[in-house]
Amino acid sequence: MSEHRVALVTAGASGIGRAIAERLLADGISVHICDINETALHACTNELVGITGSCCDVSDATQVEGLFAEMATHYDRLDILINNAGIAGPTASVEDIAPEDWDRTIAVDLNSAFYVTRLAAPLLKKSGGSIVNMASNAALFGFPLRSPYTAAKWAIIGLTKTWAMELGPDGVNVNALCPGSVNGPRIENVINKDAKERGVSPNEIRDVYQRQSSMRLFVDAEDIAETVRFLCSPAGHSISGQALGIDGHTEGLSNWLG
Ligand code: NAD
Numbered sequence: 001m002s003e004h005r006v007a008l009v010t011a012g013a014s015g016i017g018r019a020i021a022e023r024l025l026a027d028g029i030s031v032h033i034c035d036i037n038e039t040a041l042h043a044c045t046n047e048l049v050g051i052t053g054s055c056c057d058v059s060d061a062t063q064v065e066g067l068f069a070e071m072a073t074h075y076d077r078l079d080i081l082i083n084n085a086g087i088a089g090p091t092a093s094v095e096d097i098a099p100e101d102w103d104r105t106i107a108v109d110l111n112s113a114f115y116v117t118r119l120a121a122p123l124l125k126k127s128g129g130s131i132v133n134m135a136s137n138a139a140l141f142g143f144p145l146r147s148p149y150t151a152a153k154w155a156i157i158g159l160t161k162t163w164a165m166e167l168g169p170d171g172v173n174v175n176a177l178c179p180g181s182v183n184g185p186r187i188e189n190v191i192n193k194d195a196k197e198r199g200v201s202p203n204e205i206r207d208v209y210q211r212q213s214s215m216r217l218f219v220d221a222e223d224i225a226e227t228v229r230f231l232c233s234p235a236g237h238s239i240s241g242q243a244l245g246i247d248g249h250t251e252g253l254s255n256w257l258g
Helices: 015-026 038-047 061-074 099-127 147-170 185-198 202-210 221-231
Strands: 006-010 030-035 051-055 080-083 130-134 173-179 243-246
Touching (some): 006 015, 015 221, 030 061, 038 051, 051 061, 061 099, 099 147, 147 173, 173 221
Parallel strands (some): 006 030, 006 080, 080 130, 173 243
């Protein structure tokens, strides 16, 4: 059996997933990432020493089976599962959402967590490991113009509580994180696009967005990664079944994209 703990981070080649992978690696944990974007995956596995990776669309159950077969050629254990994959899906009012866009968002944001966890659970039960599911603070409130995203993320919290009950007796803790908007190119693109459409400055739009949070902030991916590290460490192991906001405290999301 491998000496080091082993983690799987889905959608780990960029964004929050990559920050988590880097944080776990820094703790001496062996990390396997998967990502749908082959270029980003290879860039990540080339840049980070000690990381392994598989190209995989986690919304496809067959590809997820291939992912576990490939992981088994590197590792004989799994201690940490980070169900991080998620897309924003359509930004549109309910009457304007196409069923195929609904289905794709649910597939990536919800079905993927089931496909991965059903194969990870036997390994995690053996190691008494940890699962962290990436939800969103949209899972704590309604989020106008984001129906499928909100539905999937609320369901992720339901699964978190269910899996905490199912796997807890085998020593597995299961939690969900609910970040607010994260600092980085994604939020900057949204801000710039919105500012252009409304004919106002990006700073005005940034201010409106940040006022969603009591602390008037966007979150750093590294802070999310640090929380993951804690929940997957012995010190965080008795915390389970929780949906933890990482958003500078937000009481609700207004129609800010409308
Ligand atoms: P991102 O858009 O930066 O994407 C990260 C990675 O996901 C990319 O490398 C992409 O190729 C990969 N990916 C996309 N679809 C995939 C699929 N089907 N299979 C495998 N890989 C896939 O994402 P992010 O902003 O880092 O978000 C990560 C998670 O955090 C998501 O679940 C997201 O919903 C959640 N979240 C993000 C924010 C935010 O502001 N960024 C806020 C709250 C919650």
